[in-house]
Amino acid sequence: MKSLFKIYLTIAVFAGYSAVAQDGNSKAATGGARPPQMNQGFLGRDVPVMDPGSDNSTFDGKLWNMNNNRLFRARFEKYLNAPEETSEADQQYESTINQILTLLSPGKVNPANVDAAWKLLPKASEYKSDANLCSSMADVVYSVWLAKNEVDRLEMANRTLQKEKSSLEWNYRMNMGPSTLTQPGATGSNAPTSTTTLSPQDEARIEPIKEALSDVRQTMANNKLKKEASIVQAKIDFQSLIVQYFAQRRFRHVLIGTRFYRALFGDGDNRLSALDQIASNLPVDKDAGQVKVKAKLDPKVSGRGGSGAYAGGGTGTNGRNVSGGTDTSSSGGGFSAEGMQFGVDNLGVESLISAGASGLKALGKMINSLGQLDSLANEAIRDVDEGIESYKFLLEKNELKSATERLFETFMMGEYMPSVRKLSRDDKRRALEFTRKTNELLAALEVNDLTRAEELIKELSQTAKDFDTSKPLAVVETAKTVSAMHLAKAKAAATSGDRATLETELRAATEIWPRNPALAQVSGAIFSQTDVQQQALNDFDRLIAQKNYRQIFEDKVRFIAATAMYPERQEKLKTILDRVQSAEAALMRSTELAKRGDPAGAWESVERGFSDYPDDPKLNQARADFTTQAAEFVRSIRTAQEMERKQQVGSSLAWYLRALQDYPNSEIAREGIDRISNLILK
Amino acid sequence: MSRRAHSSTPPGLVIGLVAAFLALAGVGAYFFQKDAEPYRTVEKLRPADYFENANSLRGNAYQVEGTILNSLAWNPEKGRLFSIRVTSESKSWPLPILIPATLQKINIQKNQSYRAKVHVNDSGVLVADEIQKS
Numbered sequence: 001m002k003s004l005f006k007i008y009l010t011i012a013v014f015a016g017y018s019a020v021a022q023d024g025n026s027k028a029a030t031g032g033a034r035p036p037q038m039n040q041g042f043l044g045r046d047v048p049v050m051d052p053g054s055d056n057s058t059f060d061g062k063l064w065n066m067n068n069n070r071l072f073r074a075r076f077e078k079y080l081n082a083p084e085e086t087s088e089a090d091q092q093y094e095s096t097i098n099q100i101l102t103l104l105s106p107g108k109v110n111p112a113n114v115d116a117a118w119k120l121l122p123k124a125s126e127y128k129s130d131a132n133l134c135s136s137m138a139d140v141v142y143s144v145w146l147a148k149n150e151v152d153r154l155e156m157a158n159r160t161l162q163k164e165k166s167s168l169e170w171n172y173r174m175n176m177g178p179s180t181l182t183q184p185g186a187t188g189s190n191a192p193t194s195t196t197t198l199s200p201q202d203e204a205r206i207e208p209i210k211e212a213l214s215d216v217r218q219t220m221a222n223n224k225l226k227k228e229a230s231i232v233q234a235k236i237d238f239q240s241l242i243v244q245y246f247a248q249r250r251f252r253h254v255l256i257g258t259r260f261y262r263a264l265f266g267d268g269d270n271r272l273s274a275l276d277q278i279a280s281n282l283p284v285d286k287d288a289g290q291v292k293v294k295a296k297l298d299p300k301v302s303g304r305g306g307s308g309a310y311a312g313g314g315t316g317t318n319g320r321n322v323s324g325g326t327d328t329s330s331s332g333g334g335f336s337a338e339g340m341q342f343g344v345d346n347l348g349v350e351s352l353i354s355a356g357a358s359g360l361k362a363l364g365k366m367i368n369s370l371g372q373l374d375s376l377a378n379e380a381i382r383d384v385d386e387g388i389e390s391y392k393f394l395l396e397k398n399e400l401k402s403a404t405e406r407l408f409e410t411f412m413m414g415e416y417m418p419s420v421r422k423l424s425r426d427d428k429r430r431a432l433e434f435t436r437k438t439n440e441l442l443a444a445l446e447v448n449d450l451t452r453a454e455e456l457i458k459e460l461s462q463t464a465k466d467f468d469t470s471k472p473l474a475v476v477e478t479a480k481t482v483s484a485m486h487l488a489k490a491k492a493a494a495t496s497g498d499r500a501t502l503e504t505e506l507r508a509a510t511e512i513w514p515r516n517p518a519l520a521q522v523s524g525a526i527f528s529q530t531d532v533q534q535q536a537l538n539d540f541d542r543l544i545a546q547k548n549y550r551q552i553f554e555d556k557v558r559f560i561a562a563t564a565m566y567p568e569r570q571e572k573l574k575t576i577l578d579r580v581q582s583a584e585a586a587l588m589r590s591t592e593l594a595k596r597g598d599p600a601g602a603w604e605s606v607e608r609g610f611s612d613y614p615d616d617p618k619l620n621q622a623r624a625d626f627t628t629q630a631a632e633f634v635r636s637i638r639t640a641q642e643m644e645r646k647q648q649v650g651s652s653l654a655w656y657l658r659a660l661q662d663y664p665n666s667e668i669a670r671e672g673i674d675r676i677s678n679l680i681l682k
Numbered sequence: 683m684s685r686r687a688h689s690s691t692p693p694g695l696v697i698g699l700v701a702a703f704l705a706l707a708g709v710g711a712y713f714f715q716k717d718a719e720p721y722r723t724v725e726k727l728r729p730a731d732y733f734e735n736a737n738s739l740r741g742n743a744y745q746v747e748g749t750i751l752n753s754l755a756w757n758p759e760k761g762r763l764f765s766i767r768v769t770s771e772s773k774s775w776p777l778p779i780l781i782p783a784t785l786q787k788i789n790i791q792k793n794q795s796y797r798a799k800v801h802v803n804d805s806g807v808l809v810a811d812e813i814q815k816s
Contacts, residue, residue, distance in 0.1 A: 648736055649806050649807060650808065651733060654729075654775075657765045680778075
């Protein structure tokens with residue numbers, strides 16, 4: 001009995017956060033915050049695996065958590081939000097059901113009570129809570145009665161046929177002749193035992209009688225078969241309805257059904273053959289074979305591996321090995337299964353139907369009487385009532401986690417039981433809030449929103465005294481630490497200009513904690529730094545193209561930082577800075593000389609800087625200014641240079657000499673004189 | 683007191699003496715003039731023209747007189763290059779002058795005046811053919 005209830009009892013409201021921290025390689029990398037479906041897993045992703053410890057099923061890389069799926073969560077939340085069913089109609093419905101059960105109770109059952117109970121069924125089905133189940137029950141009961149009427153009719157027909165048969169037998173014997181009638185030892189009524197050889201005239205006379213007798217016998221046999229079949233079909237229909245009610249967790253309807261069944265079929269045959277009937281009606285293809293799960297251990301397996309490495313169809317696994325039939329035992333202790341290979345053979349619709357039929361037959365062997373179904377229903381009703389009491393008690397103690405778990409279990413098992421439906425909305429709301437927060441926590445952990453998860457853990461620990469924060473907090477803290485480590489590595493990579501590592505580390509940090517506030521700051525800083533650098537490089541290239549070295553010089557700090565990682569640009573920058581620095585020095589010197597009343601010297605200083613950096617606007621301006629102030633000298637120098645360019649050596653030298661005469665400190669003139677003198681005497 | 687007899691110088695003698703004196707003075711002046719401008723037959727260089735385009739004067743011979751300013755360069759095979767300040771048209775013009783190795787025996791001193799007969803060589807440089815202190 002308990003094995004059946006395991007379906008319901010294993011469902012717990014909150015154990016999901018522990019599922020999030022399942023074993024797997026990602027645990028180390030993410031602190032366990034990464035959902036387990038990310039892991040390759042022991043069995044790979046091809047074999048569905050149910051972990052009862054965490055209520056998780058995995059298949060094809062997807063995680064199906066019984067506590068965290070829309071189907072159960074939505075249904076449970078709908079119940080928690082629904083008002084208590086304590087209205088007058090609800091009370092009347094319950095009263096009607098109780099009345100039916102009382103009328104059909106073993107001590108009181110009689111045809112009158114059965115009729116009375118049957119008449120109450122349509123009344124009960126009028127209430128919303130019943131979902132017309134009682135009406136279906138009434139229909140089935142009526143069908144049984146019809147079947148019984150058919151049986152009576154067939155019996156009556158058979159009685160008539162019996163009389164006709166007797167008459168035909170008499171006629172037959174009379175037509176066999178006197179010898180046979182007087183022959184001693186002729187006994188029995190069915191077959192004349194005469195061995196007298198009949199004349200052709202006699203045979204022609206008795207042949208029609210023989211045929212009529214044969215037809216009557218055949219009809220009687222058919223009626224008998226029909227009668228049996230009609231009763232059997234009625235029983236199976238009734239049983240199917242009861243099994244369906246049981247599957248629907250309508251336990252009180254199961255009780256009503258079993259009591260009606262006993263009253264209607266008073267032959268004491270309570271065998272439950274509906275499951276076998278359903279199994280036999282399934283379109284099983286024997287050639288389809290069975291689903292096979294194969295496992296292969298490679299030589300790297302160490303320790304005591306599971307002994308059963310082969311699976312038969314339609315069986316579960318125990319997480320270590322898969323064994324055939326219903327044997328799920330394992331002898332595997334601790335072992336290392338590196339390189340273990342699993343595979344599924346012959347997985348198809350036909351093989352799955354075959355497996356389902358086998359399962360139903362097995363279930364039919366376990367539950368083979370209506371009495372068992374009846375006791376299971378009674379046990380379920382008791383368990384549901386106890387669950388509700390337990391919930392109320394835990395609520396008083398402010399132990400919301402356990403309370404919610406008990407209520408969820410109770411709800412899953414006895415969703416339609418009065419004790420569940422009558423629970424007040426206020427009582428349910430507390431479980432609802434807890435459930436919502438735990439679901440939110442699961443969602444936060446699933447998407448690695450660690451900040452929200454941490455907030456929820458704190459809130460849950462305050463509202464639910466029995467909420468164990470250690471596991472989820474450990475998950476959160478570990479993930480945070482790992483994320484921080486990745487961010488630190490990303491920062492270091494950004495500083496060293498290692499773009500590949502920067503991206504890898506940032507991605508890792510983002511995967512672990514996507515909404516990490518530090519992540520936004522750090523990545524923002526890194527990217528803005530990158531942007532600034534890129535912008536500076538762009539400006540640098542543009543200014544070079546424009547030959548605006550002065551601007552580069554004035555922004556030299558920015559460009560020095562930006563070009564630090566680019567040797568080619570760095571070299572260009574160095575050259576530019578040297579040139580502009582030289583021009584700047586020339587400007588400063590010229591300013592000083594101008595102050596001393598030496599415009600020719602000032603011009604010459606500017607001119608020397610100008611040759612290094614002819615595009616500098618400042619130099620150009622100063623050059624123009626000093627040219628006017630030392631016009632004669634400048635003219636001499638320029639003419640000398642022009643003559644030199646035209647290979648007029650004598651004139652050029654003369655002009656340089658004249659320039660030197662005008663400004664004896666002129667270096668340009670001296671250099672020109674030396675240059676041309678050497679040329680002349682070469 | 684006795685009166686000496688009054689004697690008078692013949693006028694012809696006086697005229698003759700004056701004429702002789704003038705002739706002697708003329709001869710002397712001629713010779714003196716000849717010593718002061720030894721290259722008086724050679725055209726004087728116009729510095730402005732030289733500054734303007736020395737190449738256009740190539741092959742010409744001129745006389746130049748000025749004060750040595752500086753020694754610019756020296757090559758034992760080719761000679762010495764000086765700058766000489768020439769005054770012309772009330773302006774002072776510094777000019778380069780090459781004293782070739784053939785004239786190496788002549789001492790050229792800074793701030794001393796020299797007169798030289800020069801020609802403009804293919805490079806437009808003044809090359810001294812003769813030079814002497816002035």
